[in-house]
Amino acid sequence: MPDATHFDAIIIGTGQAGPPLAFRLAAAGKKVAIIERARFGGTCVNTGCIPTKAMVASAYAIHLARRLADFGGVVNGQIGVDFRRIQGRKEEISAASRTAVEAGLRKLENCTVYDGQARFEADRVVTVADQRLTAPMIFINVGGRAKVPDIPGLEKRTVLTNSSMMTLDTLPRHLLIIGGSYIGLEFGQMFRRFGSDVTILEHSSRLLPHEDEDVSQGIHDILNAEGIRIEVNAKSIDLDRYDASHILVAAGRRPNTDDLGLEKVGVKLDPHGFIEVDDQLCTSTPGIWALGDCNGKGAFTHTSYNDFEIVAANLLDGDHRRVSDRILTYGLFIDPPLGRAGMTEAEVRASGRKALKAVRPMTKVGRAFEKSETQGFMKILVDAETKLILGASLLGTGADEVVHLLLDIMYAKQPYTVIQRAVHIHPTVSELIPTMLGNLKPI
Ligand SMILES: Cc1cc2nc3c(=O)[nH]c(=O)nc-3n(C[C@H](O)[C@H](O)[C@H](O)COP(=O)(O)OP(=O)(O)OC[C@H]3O[C@@H](n4cnc5c(N)ncnc54)[C@H](O)[C@@H]3O)c2cc1C
Numbered sequence: 001m002p003d004a005t006h007f008d009a010i011i012i013g014t015g016q017a018g019p020p021l022a023f024r025l026a027a028a029g030k031k032v033a034i035i036e037r038a039r040f041g042g043t044c045v046n047t048g049c050i051p052t053k054a055m056v057a058s059a060y061a062i063h064l065a066r067r068l069a070d071f072g073g074v075v076n077g078q079i080g081v082d083f084r085r086i087q088g089r090k091e092e093i094s095a096a097s098r099t100a101v102e103a104g105l106r107k108l109e110n111c112t113v114y115d116g117q118a119r120f121e122a123d124r125v126v127t128v129a130d131q132r133l134t135a136p137m138i139f140i141n142v143g144g145r146a147k148v149p150d151i152p153g154l155e156k157r158t159v160l161t162n163s164s165m166m167t168l169d170t171l172p173r174h175l176l177i178i179g180g181s182y183i184g185l186e187f188g189q190m191f192r193r194f195g196s197d198v199t200i201l202e203h204s205s206r207l208l209p210h211e212d213e214d215v216s217q218g219i220h221d222i223l224n225a226e227g228i229r230i231e232v233n234a235k236s237i238d239l240d241r242y243d244a245s246h247i248l249v250a251a252g253r254r255p256n257t258d259d260l261g262l263e264k265v266g267v268k269l270d271p272h273g274f275i276e277v278d279d280q281l282c283t284s285t286p287g288i289w290a291l292g293d294c295n296g297k298g299a300f301t302h303t304s305y306n307d308f309e310i311v312a313a314n315l316l317d318g319d320h321r322r323v324s325d326r327i328l329t330y331g332l333f334i335d336p337p338l339g340r341a342g343m344t345e346a347e348v349r350a351s352g353r354k355a356l357k358a359v360r361p362m363t364k365v366g367r368a369f370e371k372s373e374t375q376g377f378m379k380i381l382v383d384a385e386t387k388l389i390l391g392a393s394l395l396g397t398g399a400d401e402v403v404h405l406l407l408d409i410m411y412a413k414q415p416y417t418v419i420q421r422a423v424h425i426h427p428t429v430s431e432l433i434p435t436m437l438g439n440l441k442p443i
Pocket residue numbers: 012013014015016017018035036037038039040041042043044045047048049050052053116117118119141142143144162183256259260291292293294298299300301302303304333
């Protein structure tokens with residue numbers, strides 16, 4: 001091994017936290033090394049959010065085309081599906097982001113890009129290919145990968161994950177999806193709309209068991225109405241029962257922490273392999289931070305990016321931002337989407353506090369009616385004493401955007417009455433939020 005090259009900071013992984021951190025550190029005059037073993041941009045850009053949402057958009061367009069007559073449009077001929085074009089469009093969109101991340105890093109002053117698998121060799125020493133790098137600050141942003149469950153017979157089948165789905169070149173005749181959670185449901189609905197038969201197996205008693213029962217049921221109904229077969233309580237799976245042409249496992253994710261040599265530097269992992277971090281994302285070893293999915297504090301692009309913001313604020317701005325200041329929020333990008341913020345109703349009830357709830361079906365939202373997209377409902381929970389919003393589950397057209405008006409008032413720590421007095425644009429889904437808040441009832 002050659003002599004070590006010394007840096008101020010080493011970043012492992014180019015997911016959603018590593019690249020912006022490289023930019024901030026380099027701009028602050030630090031000498032930075034960033035290491036990537038596969039494709040720049042990580043999961044979100046290559047096999048996660050961006051490509052799946054591009055495919056969701058294709059699925060939506062095809063679905064709408066099939067409903068064209070409802071809106072007075074006329075199609076002379078059949079609505080067909082060009083799966084290669086769907087994949088090609090998705091790849092163009094994904095590649096644009098990947099190229100931008102890679103090009104940005106490679107031309108960044110004060111930053112050296114290394115290609116290859118990074119491993120800790122000793123305290124403050126990382127190896128990549130035949131290089132040894134040292135730095136007093138090391139940031140781990142290694143992300144995760146699909147977990148493959150232990151199901152008899154699965155080892156004899158070709159099993160797809162979110163990664164290999166991206167390179168499929170033929171449309172599955174019958175896609176069997178193991179896992180009825182966020183990733184499985186998004187793939188399930190899009191492939192049904194592309195024309196595949198789809199069966200979703202979920203081992204819990206309902207889809208999305210972390211959501212409230214009314215939300216799970218609403219989503220179940222939406223997917224069922226499109227002809228997706230859903231089997232819940234699927235505990236012992238007999239793959240031969242299903243005549244599946246393709247099997248997708250979407251049964252959770254595991255962190256990429258097993259091949260990093262973390263044991264050599266004493267970085268502690270939890271029982272699931274996530275890196276233990278404190279509120280400012282420091283690991284158990286001084287000088288090493290963990291950001292993004294690998295720390296188990298979030299599983300989203302926005303949480304990984306927020307990890308970058310927290311680390312940068314603490315190290316460079318003297319601003320003591322913390323993970324615990326973050327409010328849980330995420331979307332499920334089926335159509336119509338689910339926008340979530342804060343607590344579920346089940347969590348509010350379990351907390352024992354006095355709370356109020358407002359629910360409105362999307363059939364009573366003018367904009368949804370005008371668009372003929374009236375599936376779903378919106379639910380908001382409020383603390384009866386403080387009037388602060390505790391949580392929201394919005395399932396309906398535009399819900400992935402509307403949820404932010406509730407999220408922002410939660411961050412502002414202002415009572416719901418502020419929204420009640422705001423005048424919203426007509427006709428939008430958001431205009432009904434003040435009206436809903438006028439109909440809060442004790443839970
Ligand atoms: C199908 C799917 C859909 C999703 N949709 C959404 C969504 O709509 N919205 C949302 O917010 N989130 C979504 N997510 C989650 C989101 O993609 C991740 O939370 C996000 O990418 C954050 O990842 P990260 O920054 O932790 O690391 P990643 O993006 O996973 O990047 C880690 C990088 O580190 C590299 N690496 C790993 N180990 C090493 C090593 N030893 N040496 C060098 N490099 C290494 C990897 O190659 C990778 O490039 C989705 C995920 C999936 C799978």
